[in-house]
Amino acid sequence: MAATFLLFLIPIIPLSLLTILSLITRPRPIKIPIKSRHVFITGGSSGIGLALAHRAASEGARVSILARSASKLEEAKESIKLATGVEVSTFSADVRDYDAVSKAVEESGPVDVLIVNQGVFTAKELEKHSVEDVKFIIDVNLVGSFNVVKAALPGMKARRGGACSIALVSSQAGQVGVYGYAAYSASKFGLQGLAQSLQQEVIADDIHVTLVFPPDTDTPGFEEEQKSRPEVTAIIAASSGSMKTEEVARKALDGIKAGKFTVSCNFEGFLLALATTGMSPQRSFWLAFLEIITAGPIRLVALFFQWDWYNAIEKWSKTKTHSKQLTPSSD
Numbered sequence: 001m002a003a004t005f006l007l008f009l010i011p012i013i014p015l016s017l018l019t020i021l022s023l024i025t026r027p028r029p030i031k032i033p034i035k036s037r038h039v040f041i042t043g044g045s046s047g048i049g050l051a052l053a054h055r056a057a058s059e060g061a062r063v064s065i066l067a068r069s070a071s072k073l074e075e076a077k078e079s080i081k082l083a084t085g086v087e088v089s090t091f092s093a094d095v096r097d098y099d100a101v102s103k104a105v106e107e108s109g110p111v112d113v114l115i116v117n118q119g120v121f122t123a124k125e126l127e128k129h130s131v132e133d134v135k136f137i138i139d140v141n142l143v144g145s146f147n148v149v150k151a152a153l154p155g156m157k158a159r160r161g162g163a164c165s166i167a168l169v170s171s172q173a174g175q176v177g178v179y180g181y182a183a184y185s186a187s188k189f190g191l192q193g194l195a196q197s198l199q200q201e202v203i204a205d206d207i208h209v210t211l212v213f214p215p216d217t218d219t220p221g222f223e224e225e226q227k228s229r230p231e232v233t234a235i236i237a238a239s240s241g242s243m244k245t246e247e248v249a250r251k252a253l254d255g256i257k258a259g260k261f262t263v264s265c266n267f268e269g270f271l272l273a274l275a276t277t278g279m280s281p282q283r284s285f286w287l288a289f290l291e292i293i294t295a296g297p298i299r300l301v302a303l304f305f306q307w308d309w310y311n312a313i314e315k316w317s318k319t320k321t322h323s324k325q326l327t328p329s330s331d
């Protein structure tokens with residue numbers, strides 16, 4: 001008798017938790033339509049941005065892309081025309097130049113879905129990074145993102161055509177610090193603060209913020225980065241594997257359309273999102289439930305990853321010291 005009563009009681013606890021969560025998770029779930037809407041993508045001439053432009057165009061959106069190099073923009077326009085028949089609008093501007101960005105956004109017309117994707121990355125120990133390099137990374141990735149959002153926001157707020165979206169392309173290095181990414185990680189962690197604050201400010205205007213966290217992705221930018229990336233950076237990044245550009249773009253656009261605040265791109269990214277969720281908004285009560293029941297165990301998994309990474313760093317720095325001793329010093 002007591003046993004059957006207990007058996008009956010067990011599911012009551014998770015069920016009442018789920019019920020509470022379904023009532024309190026905010027912001028509420030939302031869908032963002034793409035078809036026949038204006039999608040504006042920065043860094044849309046290469047890599048993830050270009051793949052996003054292809055996808056948005058093939059799903060029937062009106063697409064604008066912005067980047068610095070006019071010739072790369074022209075090439076991108078041609079390739080999208082060829083693949084989808086859609087004529088995208090191109091804007092040559094540097095995101096660090098607020099006036100130029102503002103002019104481009106104005107010319108393009110009110111934006112429904114803004115995808116802030118431009119980014120630069122060189123992996124190097126901070127000691128070897130010049131102050132100019134650090135400033136460049138922060139300026140393009142973080143300050144540039146502020147410029148783009150600020151330029152597009154008034155037009156988006158004035159729009160009365162249904163739910164709008166502002167998506168920011170971060171990186172898994174925007175969820176956890178990684179050797180060689182001091183400047184880059186800082187620029188991407190900054191987007192988390194921007195996104196959380198912004199979501200509270202624009203929710204009343206039916207604008208919904210998304211943060212995308214890709215792992216290593218086989219883009220032209222990544223190919224360049226790999227030429228000089230420290231070995232340890234590559235080892236740590238390999239914990240999350242690498243993805244095809246088109247696959248990342250698909251995950252990102254699906255996440256934007258589903259109105260998710262956080263979009264992870266692979267299984268490791270999903271674990272990373274659980275481990276770093278902190279005070280992030282959560283629209284799904286199912287995911288909120290999962291965050292609660294995995295909170296302790298996922299911390300253990302995170303500590304194992306740190307253990308593994310610090311072991312790799314230790315091993316690597318020992319071989320470096322060793323080679324230092326073998327090389328005759330010149331001073």
Ligand SMILES: NC(=O)C1=CN([C@@H]2O[C@H](COP(=O)(O)OP(=O)(O)OC[C@H]3O[C@@H](n4cnc5c(N)ncnc54)[C@H](OP(=O)(O)O)[C@@H]3O)[C@@H](O)[C@H]2O)C=CC1
Nearest residue numbers: 043045046047048067068069094095119171216217219221
């Ligand atoms: N590839 C990867 O492994 C990963 C990438 N990411 C992020 O994804 C985003 C896209 O990266 P990816 O596709 O690899 O990069 P690419 O280097 O392939 O493309 C970058 C795009 O951004 C544009 N861009 C760069 N600087 C500026 C600027 N100052 N003003 C305007 N446009 C600019 C480039 O055009 P132009 O040079 O002509 O201006 C280009 O269109 C970045 O934010 C990156 O941090 C995140 C995780 C992993």
Ligand SMILES: CCCCCCCCCCCCCCCC(=O)[C@@H](N)CO
Nearest residue numbers: 121171172173215216237240271275302
């Ligand atoms: C709790 C469980 C944790 C799960 C595993 C976490 C693995 C994290 C690895 C971090 C990889 C960072 C890649 C950065 C890619 C990038 O942005 C550069 N290519 C520049 O573009």
